[in-house]
Amino acid sequence: MKIMKKIFFMAATALMLCACDNNNQVKFTVTRSFDCDVLVVGGGPAGIGSAVCAARHGAKTILAERGGYLGGMATAGLVAPFMSSTTPDGKTMLIRGFYEELVNRMEAQGGAIHPLNAQIGSFSAYRDKGHHGLTTFDYECLKRTTEEFCKEAGVELLYHLLFVKADTKGGKITGAYFATKDGIWKITAKVYIDCTGDGDVAFQAGAPYVYGDGEGDIQASSLFFVVRGVDWKAMDAHNEACKEADDFEGQFYMREIIEAREAGEFPMWRQKIALFQNLDGTATVNMAQSDGVDGLDPKQVTDAEVDGRAQAAIIVKFLRKYVKGCENCELASTAEQLGVRETRRIIGEYTVTTEDAKNSVKYPDPVFCCANHMDIHRKGYVEYVARNTNDPYYFPYRALLPQKVDNLLCAGRCAAAERPVMAAIRVIPPCFAMGQAAGTAAALAVSSGCGPKQIDTGQLISTLKADGVYLPE
Numbered sequence: 272m273k274i275m276k277k278i279f280f281m282a283a284t285a286l287m288l289c290a291c292d293n294n295n296q297v298k299f300t301v302t303r304s305f306d307c308d309v310l311v312v313g314g315g316p317a318g319i320g321s322a323v324c325a326a327r328h329g330a331k332t333i334l335a336e337r338g339g340y341l342g343g344m345a346t347a348g349l350v351a352p353f354m355s356s357t358t359p360d361g362k363t364m365l366i367r368g369f370y371e372e373l374v375n376r377m378e379a380q381g382g383a384i385h386p387l388n389a390q391i392g393s394f395s396a397y398r399d400k401g402h403h404g405l406t407t408f409d410y411e412c413l414k415r416t417t418e419e420f421c422k423e424a425g426v427e428l429l430y431h432l433l434f435v436k437a438d439t440k441g442g443k444i445t446g447a448y449f450a451t452k453d454g455i456w457k458i459t460a461k462v463y464i465d466c467t468g469d470g471d472v473a474f475q476a477g478a479p480y481v482y483g484d485g486e487g488d489i490q491a492s493s494l495f496f497v498v499r500g501v502d503w504k505a506m507d508a509h510n511e512a513c514k515e516a517d518d519f520e521g522q523f524y525m526r527e528i529i530e531a532r533e534a535g536e537f538p539m540w541r542q543k544i545a546l547f548q549n550l551d552g553t554a555t556v557n558m559a560q561s562d563g564v565d566g567l568d569p570k571q572v573t574d575a576e577v578d579g580r581a582q583a584a585i586i587v588k589f590l591r592k593y594v595k596g597c598e599n600c601e602l603a604s605t606a607e608q609l610g611v612r613e614t615r616r617i618i619g620e621y622t623v624t625t626e627d628a629k630n631s632v633k634y635p636d637p638v639f640c641c642a643n644h645m646d647i648h649r650k651g652y653v654e655y656v657a658r659n660t661n662d663p664y665y666f667p668y669r670a671l672l673p674q675k676v677d678n679l680l681c682a683g684r685c686a687a688a689e690r691p692v693m694a695a696i697r698v699i700p701p702c703f704a705m706g707q708a709a710g711t712a713a714a715l716a717v718s719s720g721c722g723p724k725q726i727d728t729g730q731l732i733s734t735l736k737a738d739g740v741y742l743p744e
C-alpha cells in the first residue's frame with residue numbers, strides 16, 4: 272500500500288513538472304476559442320458602457336469578466352453611492368447618455384434616485400459639502416439592469432474568465448488569453464477594450480503606463496461594508512443640529528473618534544465617520560482603510576481584505592457606542608473585493624493634465640464633460656486639488672488610446688490622465704461615460720475597417736451627441 276502511494280505521488284509530481292519548463296514558463300493548451308469584433312475585458316462601469324455601446328452600434332461584442340456579475344467596484348466592492356454627475360450646484364446633469372439611461376431605468380424599478388431628485392440632508396446627498404448630485408442605488412438592481420442592457424444590445428457575456436495574457440504582433444493585439452476552470456480560453460477581436468481598472472490588457476500588450484504617482488506612492492484602499500439597523504431620524508437630527516451650530520467636527524464625530532482612539536477603541540486612521548444611506552435603510556460605510564497596498568499583488572490584497580474585515584467589526588462597535596442613531600446597528604455584509612483606488616494608468620496619445628482640468632481646457636475631440644472634484648486619498652485624510660473655475664471640464668478621445676498598441680482602447684480607471692485628474696474621473700459616472708465613448712469608437716473602427724486611432728473623431732462626437740451625451744460648446 273505504502274509503495275502504491277509512493278508511485279502515485281511520483282507520477283503526479285512528474286505530470287506537474289511537465290507543465291513547467293526550466294525557464295518558469297508554463298505551457299497550456301487552449302481548450303476553447305472565440306472570435307468577435309470587439310472584446311471588452313472587465314465588467315465594471317467602464318466595461319458595461321463599452322460593451323453595450325459597441326454592440327448597439329453593430330459590433331459583435333464579447334464582455335469577459337472574472338467575477339460572476341457586472342458592476343465592478345459598484346457591486347463587488349459595495350462602493351456606493353454613484354458620485355456626482357452634475358454641475359457643482361447639483362442642478363444640471365453633465366453625465367448623461369448611457370449613464371442617465373441606466374439611472375432612469377433603475378429609478379423606474381425602485382433601484383435608484385435620479386441625482387436631480389436627491390435632496391441635501393437625505394439619502395444620496397447626505398453630506399452636503401462637495402457631494403451634490405449623488406445617486407443612491409441598489410446593488411442588486413444594478414447587477415440585474417446592466418445584464419438586461421447587455422442582453423438587449425446583444426452583448427455576449429462570459430463570466431469567470433480571468434484575463435492573463437495577450438499575443439501581440441506589429442503593435443497590435445492578436446489574441447487574449449483567459450484562465451478558466453476549463454483551462455485556457457482564447458478570444459480574438461478586431462478591437463480590444465481594457466476595462467480592468469488596472470490596465471491588465473494594456474500592460475500585457477506592452478503599452479507604457481504610470482503606477483500611482485510614478486514614484487511608488489499609491490492611494491489608500493478601503494474595504495466597504497454595509498450595516499443595518501440605523502435610525503436615520505436620529506442621524507438626520509444630529510446632522511441638522513451640527514450644521515445649524517456650524518459644528519463640522521461634531522457633524523462627523525471627529526471628537527468622538529479621537530476619544531475612542533485614546534481609549535484603544537478605534538485603532539484606525541480615519542478622522543471622520545462616512546455613512547451613506549441606502550434605499551433599503553441600510554448604510555454603506557467607507558471607514559476601513561489600508562495604506563500602501565499594491566492592488567496588483569494578490570498577497571497584499573488578501574492581507575488588506577482580512578484586515579479590512581477585522582476593522583469593520585471594530586468600526587461597528589464604535590458606531591454603536593458613540594454615534595447617535597447607530598446604537599443598534601449591525602454588520603450586514605463586507606465587500607467581496609478590496610476597494611483599490613489606484614494602480615496603472617496608461618500613457619495615452621494624449622494624457623489629460625491637472626492644469627487642463629483646473630482650467631476647463633477645451634479639446635478638438637471631447638467625449639464627455641464632468642465637474643467632479645480632484646481628491647487624493649491619503650492615510651487617514653483626503654487631499655483636495657482646487658480648480659480655478661466651476662465650469663465643467665472635458666475628456667478627450669485620445670486619452671482612451673494607449674501609445675504603442677494600435678487596436679486597443681483603455682476606459683475607466685486605467686485611462687490616460689495625470690494622478691489628480693484620475694482621482695476625480697475614476698468615480699462611477701465618468702467611468703460609464705468613458706465606456707460609452709470607447710465602445711462607440713470601437714464599433715466605428717470596425718464598421719470603417721480601420722483601427723481606433725484612425726477613426727473620424729467628428730463622426731464619433733456626432734454619434735455620441737445623438738446618443739444623448741452632453742457636450743456643451
Ligand SMILES: Cc1cc2nc3c(=O)[nH]c(=O)nc-3n(C[C@H](O)[C@H](O)[C@H](O)COP(=O)(O)OP(=O)(O)OC[C@H]3O[C@@H](n4cnc5c(N)ncnc54)[C@H](O)[C@@H]3O)c2cc1C
Pocket residue numbers: 312313314315316317318335336337338341342343344345350351352353354355432433434435466467468469471492493494609610611612682683684685697698699700702
Ligand atoms: C474605496 C473606493 C471608494 C470609492 N467610492 C466611490 C463612490 O462613493 N462613488 C463613486 O462613484 N465611485 C467611487 N469609487 C470609484 C469607483 O468605484 C471606481 O473607480 C470605478 O468603479 C472604476 O470603474 P472601472 O470600470 O474602471 O473599474 P472597476 O469598477 O474596478 O471594474 C473593473 C472590472 O474588471 C474586472 N477585472 C479586473 N481585472 C480583470 C482581469 N484580469 N480579467 C477579467 N476581469 C477583470 C473586475 O472584476 C471588475 O468587474 C471608489 C473606489 C474605491 C476603490
